[in-house]
Amino acid sequence: xxxxxxxxxxxxxxxxxxxxCLLLAGAVxxxxxxxxxxxxxxxxxxxxxxxxxxxSYGTTVFSPGNRPVxxxxxxxxxxxxxxxxxxxxGTVVVMNFWGSWCTPCREEAPALAALARRFPPSAARFxxxxxxxxxxxxxxxxxxxxxxxxxxxxxxDEVALDxxxxxxxxxxxxxxxxxxSGRIAARIVGAASYxxxxxxxxxxxxxxx
Amino acid sequence: MTRPKLDEPRPDQLQADDLDVAGEAGATPxxxxxxxxxxxxxxxxxxxxxxxxxxxTALILLFLLAAGSVPGSLLPQDGTNPEGVQQYYVSHxxxxxxxxxxxLFNVFGAPxxxxxxxxxxxxxxxxxxxxxxxxxxxxxxxxxxxxxxxxRLPHAVSxxxxxxxxxxxxxxxxxxxxxxxxxxxxxxxxxxxxxxxREAGNLLFHLALVGMLVSIGMGGLFGYKANRVLVExxxxxxxxxxxxxxxxxxxxxxxxxxxxxxxxxxxxxSYVTAGPLTGQPASFNAKISYTSSPGAKQQTFxxxxxHPLVVDGVRVFLxxxxxxxxxxxxxxxxxxxxxxxVPFIPVETSGLxxxxxxxxxxxxxxxxxxxxxxxxxxxxxxxxxESAFPAPDxxxxxxxxxxxxxxxxSGPSQSVYALDTAGLRELPVAxxxxxxxxxxxxxxxxxxxxYTGYQQWISLTITYDPGxxxxxxxxxxxxxxxxxxxxVRRRRVFVRAVAGEAGxxxxxxxxxxxxxxxxxxxxxxxxxxxxxxxxxxGGQDSDTGEQDPPEQQPGGESPEPPPSNTSGE
Numbered sequence: 001x002x003x004x005x006x007x008x009x010x011x012x013x014x015x016x017x018x019x020x021c022l023l024l025a026g027a028v029x030x031x032x033x034x035x036x037x038x039x040x041x042x043x044x045x046x047x048x049x050x051x052x053x054x055x056s057y058g059t060t061v062f063s064p065g066n067r068p069v070x071x072x073x074x075x076x077x078x079x080x081x082x083x084x085x086x087x088x089x090g091t092v093v094v095m096n097f098w099g100s101w102c103t104p105c106r107e108e109a110p111a112l113a114a115l116a117r118r119f120p121p122s123a124a125r126f127x128x129x130x131x132x133x134x135x136x137x138x139x140x141x142x143x144x145x146x147x148x149x150x151x152x153x154x155x156x157d158e159v160a161l162d163x164x165x166x167x168x169x170x171x172x173x174x175x176x177x178x179x180x181s182g183r184i185a186a187r188i189v190g191a192a193s194y195x196x197x198x199x200x201x202x203x204x205x206x207x208x209x
Numbered sequence: 210m211t212r213p214k215l216d217e218p219r220p221d222q223l224q225a226d227d228l229d230v231a232g233e234a235g236a237t238p239x240x241x242x243x244x245x246x247x248x249x250x251x252x253x254x255x256x257x258x259x260x261x262x263x264x265x266t267a268l269i270l271l272f273l274l275a276a277g278s279v280p281g282s283l284l285p286q287d288g289t290n291p292e293g294v295q296q297y298y299v300s301h302x303x304x305x306x307x308x309x310x311x312x313l314f315n316v317f318g319a320p321x322x323x324x325x326x327x328x329x330x331x332x333x334x335x336x337x338x339x340x341x342x343x344x345x346x347x348x349x350x351x352x353x354x355x356x357x358x359x360x361r362l363p364h365a366v367s368x369x370x371x372x373x374x375x376x377x378x379x380x381x382x383x384x385x386x387x388x389x390x391x392x393x394x395x396x397x398x399x400x401x402x403x404x405x406x407r408e409a410g411n412l413l414f415h416l417a418l419v420g421m422l423v424s425i426g427m428g429g430l431f432g433y434k435a436n437r438v439l440v441e442x443x444x445x446x447x448x449x450x451x452x453x454x455x456x457x458x459x460x461x462x463x464x465x466x467x468x469x470x471x472x473x474x475x476x477x478x479s480y481v482t483a484g485p486l487t488g489q490p491a492s493f494n495a496k497i498s499y500t501s502s503p504g505a506k507q508q509t510f511x512x513x514x515x516h517p518l519v520v521d522g523v524r525v526f527l528x529x530x531x532x533x534x535x536x537x538x539x540x541x542x543x544x545x546x547x548x549x550x551v552p553f554i555p556v557e558t559s560g561l562x563x564x565x566x567x568x569x570x571x572x573x574x575x576x577x578x579x580x581x582x583x584x585x586x587x588x589x590x591x592x593x594x595e596s597a598f599p600a601p602d603x604x605x606x607x608x609x610x611x612x613x614x615x616x617x618x619s620g621p622s623q624s625v626y627a628l629d630t631a632g633l634r635e636l637p638v639a640x641x642x643x644x645x646x647x648x649x650x651x652x653x654x655x656x657x658x659x660y661t662g663y664q665q666w667i668s669l670t671i672t673y674d675p676g677x678x679x680x681x682x683x684x685x686x687x688x689x690x691x692x693x694x695x696x697v698r699r700r701r702v703f704v705r706a707v708a709g710e711a712g713x714x715x716x717x718x719x720x721x722x723x724x725x726x727x728x729x730x731x732x733x734x735x736x737x738x739x740x741x742x743x744x745x746x747g748g749q750d751s752d753t754g755e756q757d758p759p760e761q762q763p764g765g766e767s768p769e770p771p772p773s774n775t776s777g778e
Contacts, residue, residue, distance in 0.1 A: 097450060101568065101625060106618045131450055134549030140540075140571030156470060157446035161503055164468040169450045 059196065060167075060187045064207060067183035070176070071162040075152040078130060078138055083152055085127075086182065092124040092205045093178040094197070097160065097169045098151075099133045100141035104191040105173045109145040111194035112175075115201065116149045123205045127152065129159045131172065179204050261328070262335035270329040277325055281316035284308065295624070330422055341415040348408035352391055355398035355703035359719030362703070364731065366718045366738040370745040374706035374714050380744045381704040381718075388737070390702065399704040410693025417687035421680050428676025433457040433466070435671040440533045440550045441664040444472035447523070447671060467521040467673070472498045474509075476665045478530060480599050488559045488598055495527055495667050512667075522673060529668035531555050532563055534583050534606050540572035540656040547572075552666045553583045554626050560596030561585050566628045567608075570615045572656055578615050578628045579658060581608035587642060594642055604663050606643050610636040612655050698722050700730050702737060716745060 062068070073085040073095075085093065096112055098105040116126040128151030130138045135153060142151070152159060160169050167176070170189045177186040177200050185204045188197065260266055285293025294314045298305040305314075312319030359365050370377060374397060382399045386392045390401035436454040437445055445451040447470070449463040457463075474496045481489045495512040501520050510518050518525040531553060538547035546569050553565030562582055569577040586598035587605035594607055614632030616623070623629055638649055643660040650657050700722040709715045718741060720734040 100571065101617075103617050103620065103622045106570070134547065136537075136545045136548040137569070137571065140544070140546040140569075144571040156444045156472075157448055157451040158470075158503070160448040160450045161446040161468050161470065163464075164448055164466060165464050168448055168463045168466075170463045172450050174450065 068166040070178045070182050070184050073159050073162055077150040078153050088125050089182050090180055094124055094126045095176040097129045097174045099131050100137040102172050108191040113145050113147045124201045129154050177204050261332050267332045273325050277322050280313045284313055287315045337415050337418050344408055344412045348405055352393045352400040352402035355400045359703055359705055359717040362719035362721045364720040364734040368742055369713045369715050372745045374708050377706040377714055377716055377745050381741045402701045404697050404699035407694050407697040407699050410690045413690030414687055417683045420683035424676035424679035428674040430458045430460045432674040433461045438552050438666050438668045439473045440666045441473050444470055446470040467523050468502050469520045470500050476667050524672050526670045527667055528670045531666050532583050532663050533666045534663045535661045536567055537659045537661050538569050541654050542573045550664050561599035562596040565626055568615055570617045575612040576615045578611040578633055579608045580628045606660050610638045612636055
């Protein structure tokens with residue numbers, strides 16, 4: 001005889017226990033998978049409104065003894081020249097991931113362009129990584145903000161992928177400060193400020209010199 | 210067969226166990242008296258825990274979970290349909306704000322929803338673990354003592370034999386043990402029980418349930434889910450900057466993402482061309498190439514709906530598609546300032562009319578913006594341009610042109626699918642739909658836009674759930690355990706033998722089964738009883754070897770048997 005009582009009595013539970021528990025488990029499973037519910041092919045699942053991951057904003061600074069080694073990034077710049085990160089070993093490198101379509105990138109662009117003019121190449125070299133962009137728009141962006149440093153054309157996210165397993169760019173824009181020995185000293189996710197980035201570059205470029 | 214244990218189970222436990230009439234059933238734990246002090250607080254805590262882990266609470270929580278999911282399916286959600294949410298804010302500003310405040314646009318990430326499923330999880334685990342321990346005890350328990358009056362059991366047989374009681378009991382015990390019963394003997398009785406697999410099944414079921422809950426939790430902690438729109442001829446890597454949307458588990462960092470790349474070579478959709486279902490999609494197929502890690506060999510894959518690419522434990526699903534018309538924009542100085550594909554979002558399914566925006570913030574002298582629709586099969590319906598079919602049979606775009614400040618140099622991030630027209634001025638351009646190759650020449654020498662063609666895009670969902678495998682295995686074990694516990698019945702057989710008058714021995718055999726589902730045991734009991742009586746009739750296996758025929762006697766009162774303790778088997 002099935003007693004579908006809700007009591008906690010042992011006798012009743014022995015009867016309904018497995019069944020109800022199964023139902024519960026099934027429902028929980030459904031519920032949790034519903035959290036990750038997939039859209040059907042009919043639906044237009046095209047990402048969030050801004051259609052890129054802005055990431056968790058903030059600056060991460062790595063102490064000198066605790067710095068991940070940056071991969072030896074190689075690529076072709078928007079102007080067609082070859083770039084190899086290890087060729088800049090011995091100077092501080094500021095690597096900025098950007099796109100002409102991204103609002104915070106446009107917001108920080110004047111500061112980056114000014115910093116690149118302020119620091120001589122012996123103190124810091126700047127390299128941009130243009131992602132998810134078309135070259136024409138990127139070129140227009142560079143002219144608008146009078147960006148004096150080169151940018152890698154990275155339509156296939158190869159540069160970001162090189163950093164996987166270390167300190168990958170966690171959003172657009174991301175700025176990495178790489179020290180003289182090719183290790184990542186700091187990461188800024190989100191629009192970098194002139195003063196904040198200047199202080200980081202100054203600090204890292206003074207190390208070991 | 211397991212040897213019976215000699216330690217005596219508590220009599221009260223046996224009683225409750227024996228006939229499933231537990232008096233405790235239906236009793237809600239008493240509310241603790243409201244006296245203060247540590248004891249009082251402990252009582253309250255214990256009471257609260259018992260309430261939380263009760264079946265009733267679990268059911269209520271389950272109901273709440275289901276009820277809470279309802280707005281998640283009725284209202285557009287941030288995770289799956291952010292455009293819909295924005296739309297909702299536009300059409301019902303006041304209501305949307307209220308709904309947004311209680312996270313109804315993000316139900317599955319809402320704190321109150323998390324509270325419900327966490328409580329349900331705790332409730333279930335708190336209910337299951339003690340039961341598991343109970344089950345372990347139950348599976349190890351020896352059969353209970355034989356009741357005094359076997360004739361009151363559901364199945365009972367009684368007969369007289371000339372075999373002396375001790376021999377009769379020894380024979381019965383040996384026979385039952387041979388039949389894989391767990392046997393326990395006492396003065397003048399034999400108790401035997403079979404069907405402990407039921408308990409094992411129960412145990413498996415409960416452990417699997419905990420396993421499943423843990424797997425699901427693991428998936429939530431270590432898994433992630435991401436979306437990406439990919440235009441034909443382009444590729445992306447599984448890295449945060451390349452994803453349109455990224456929902457990570459608590460223990461996932463961007464450096465944990467599996468470093469594969471996917472290139473969309475070509476996408477084909479076919480549609481029903483005749484009949485009432487005209488325009489309905491018939492099939493989707495995306496030809497992709499992928500590498501599982503940087504430097505690995507490139508492989509090709511044919512991606513279909515519900516046929517995901519599995520790479521490095523990550524599943525990549527094809528979940529949507531649309532058109533990305535391509536444009537070239539020249540600014541007032543004659544410089545090409547935009548040249549590429551722009552994904553447009555379908556706003557209806559019968560003709561795949563799609564909306565989108567082209568943003569050219571760096572055009573000189575003024576920033577340019579265009580918003581409009583893409584019509585795969587453009588037709589003129591009473592002066593109104595519509596799309597009659599989802600396939601690109603007559604792909605046209607119709608755009609409104611703007612100039613000014615696109616608001617992209619500061620402030621919050623914008624949707625790439627819509628223009629922020631606050632700082633823009635609409636340009637007086639005659640609204641003329643464009644066919645591939647046609648251009649809009651903007652007034653005042655602001656520039657030119659050319660509609661150069663179209664491509665298709667697909668949207669991909671990337672899911673990584675390390676709990677999926679364990680959850681599946683748990684599910685299989687769970688079902689197996691459940692079946693076992695439903696199909697195996699625990700049944701008990703008791704034999705009592707007492708010396709009667711004239712050297713005769715009265716043998717009583719009683720049996721009962723502990724589950725409600727009857728059937729089968731009646732026959733099994735009859736066979737067993739027959740075999741036991743046969744034994745006593747023939748007396749072959751006992752060393753007394755008596756051959757007297759048994760006399761059937763009605764089950765009468767049996768005085769207490771002499772204390773002849775034949776313990777163990």
